[in-house]
Amino acid sequence: MTYNAAESSVYSGEPVELYKAVRGTARFLYTSASYAITYNGETYQPVSIERPEIEQNREINRSNIPVTVPRDLDVADQFRLYPPADVVSMTVFRGHPSDGEFVAIWAGRILSVAWLGIRAEMTCEPIFSSLRRTGLRRKYGAMCPHVLYGVACGVNQLSHQLTGPVTVIGSGTLDITGLSGFADDYFTGGFVRFYTQTGLGDTRFITAHTGGQITIPVGFLELSVGDSVDVFPGCNRTMNDCESKFNNLDNYGGNPYRPDVNPFGGGRIA
Secondary structure: OOHHHHHHOOOOOOOEEEEEEEEOOEEEEEEOOOOOEEEOOEEEEEOOOEOOOOOOOOOHHHOOEEEEEEOOOHHHHOOOOOOOOOOOEEEEEEEEOOOOEEEEEEEEEEEEEEEEOOEEEEEEEEHHHHHHOOOOOOOOOOOOOOOOOOOOOOOOHHHHOEEEEEEEEOOOEEEEOOHHHOOOOOOOOOEEEEEOOOOOEEEEEOOEEEOOEEEOOOOOOOOOOOOEEEEEOOOOOOHHHHHHHOOOHHHOOOOOOOOOEOOOOOOEOO
16 A cells, blocks of 8 residues: 555555654654564654644744653753754655655755653754745855855865864863964854764854954863864955965955945945
């Protein structure tokens, strides 16, 4: 029996759902069934998991769904102290074990987790919410609008990576071997990345750099003195940084030689 036949059947359907959450290289696989199910070479473990009906409407802001799980579930723990820096995607499959066919009925990402007694409620945003984002973001100005290390920027972040052990962990600061060899603020505006023992990468924005120390907004949960981190320099969006720091002037996206007076209206350009 096919999925459609079982789904529309009055008596033969035995619907179960598979929940696949992905963060980087880590996969969190669960099923609403009372037994483990293997699908596409991956095994989904049974947990007490539930959600309301999925509504399809024109209001994207109201299309989020809450998924309720045990409070100690691994995927919920990713949000225990603070939301992860990277996206945790979620895909829900529905099928009938009798035919082995599963269909993706919902896809999106986990936004946040709230702990309610013995349960945790994950708020999930559908993939269609990306339609709310601004389309054309680039503006005409002297400073470069490109995302550092992004496609338009073109700088290879690995060629500017510094890897070294952490020597001191302070309150919002990290002392890292090798940083003192660079001028102050060289890494300001960049980021630091730490890989946990499970292979998950966590990233923090660098708000300040002085000597061998950087300042970050939130610490790393599993980081210990002696652990290695990867540090990447930032950019102040000027032609000088683009040329002297990254040798990337050909890709500079700013307009430093723009006229001071608007040729169309006669007013000054801010």
